[in-house]
Amino acid sequence: MANNQNDHLGVLGIGLFFIILVLAITFLRPVFFGKKEKDNMKSTEVEQPEEKDAFENRRISAEELLSKINSQELVSLIDIRDEVSFKKEHLLDSQSMLPPDLESFLASFDRNKKYVLIGNDGQDALEVITRLFSEDNYSNINYLTGGFSGWKQALGSTVNEGDPNSFTDQSKVSYIKSEDLKALLEKESNLLVIDLRKNATFQDGHIEGSMNIFLDDLEKKRAEILPGKKIILTDNNGLWAFQGAVRLFDMGIFNVLALSDGLDGWKSKGFEIVR
Numbered sequence: 001m002a003n004n005q006n007d008h009l010g011v012l013g014i015g016l017f018f019i020i021l022v023l024a025i026t027f028l029r030p031v032f033f034g035k036k037e038k039d040n041m042k043s044t045e046v047e048q049p050e051e052k053d054a055f056e057n058r059r060i061s062a063e064e065l066l067s068k069i070n071s072q073e074l075v076s077l078i079d080i081r082d083e084v085s086f087k088k089e090h091l092l093d094s095q096s097m098l099p100p101d102l103e104s105f106l107a108s109f110d111r112n113k114k115y116v117l118i119g120n121d122g123q124d125a126l127e128v129i130t131r132l133f134s135e136d137n138y139s140n141i142n143y144l145t146g147g148f149s150g151w152k153q154a155l156g157s158t159v160n161e162g163d164p165n166s167f168t169d170q171s172k173v174s175y176i177k178s179e180d181l182k183a184l185l186e187k188e189s190n191l192l193v194i195d196l197r198k199n200a201t202f203q204d205g206h207i208e209g210s211m212n213i214f215l216d217d218l219e220k221k222r223a224e225i226l227p228g229k230k231i232i233l234t235d236n237n238g239l240w241a242f243q244g245a246v247r248l249f250d251m252g253i254f255n256v257l258a259l260s261d262g263l264d265g266w267k268s269k270g271f272e273i274v275r
Contacts (some may be wrong), residue, residue: 059145061146061150076114077095078094080099080119080125111140117143118147121147125144125147129142176232178261182269185207191229191231192226192229192230193231196218197240201236204275206263206275222248233258236262
């Protein structure tokens with residue numbers, strides 16, 4: 001009887017041992033083999049070196065560009081956006097040059113000058129640099145990170161074409177009517193009348209003593225505008241005078257009046273025109 005009981009207990013002990021062993025294998029297997037699998041994966045992984053931005057030294061942020069402009073560092077700004085977008089709004093003293101034209105630009109490339117390409121978002125300018133200016137001897141050609149959009153977000157100043165439907169642009173302009181301008185010319189000597197029409201139209205007739213600067217040349221010829229003068233802008237009907245006043249405001253020239261009724265209004269009142 002005692003032997004049978006001992007045999008029974010032995011069987012139970014062996015069974016309990018196997019149960020514990022199975023449970024241990026079940027719960028510990030993921031830990032052990034998982035770690036082993038991870039180790040194997042690590043050992044088979046080919047370490048990839050972190051790719052370095054080959055054009056990292058070509059990037060310039062809006063803040064860095066603003067600092068260079070404010071310090072009057074010699075920087076040539078090239079806007080590679082489409083011509084319509086450029087005309088509507090651009091950075092002061094930037095020049096419009098489409099990517100296909102940049103290849104011919106290489107012939108007159110000045111290696112002693114710093115250039116900054118301005119695209120829409122920065123990526124387009126980077127692609128141009130990668131394609132045309134990747135060699136080390138073009139290291140002074142940079143691109144604006146974030147492009148024109150990034151410049152605007154950083155509150156960088158721009159020159160606007162002048163939109164009559166824009167409240168912001170309208171707020172930049174002060175007007176004068178023909179009769180008030182005639183009275184002002186008779187009593188005020190510190191005036192500069194600028195006729196914004198094309199030269200051929202200007203030669204056909206203009207206000208006596210006025211100088212001719214075509215509207216689209218106003219930015220590059222602004223040095224001809226003498227400081228301290230009260231500026232009167234004229235054209236045929238007042239639109240270009242408005243746009244010229246917006247542009248001068250964006251250039252930091254504020255003592256400006258736009259002839260609201262233009263030379264058409266001036267002539268309709270019988271005021272003098274000279275050739």
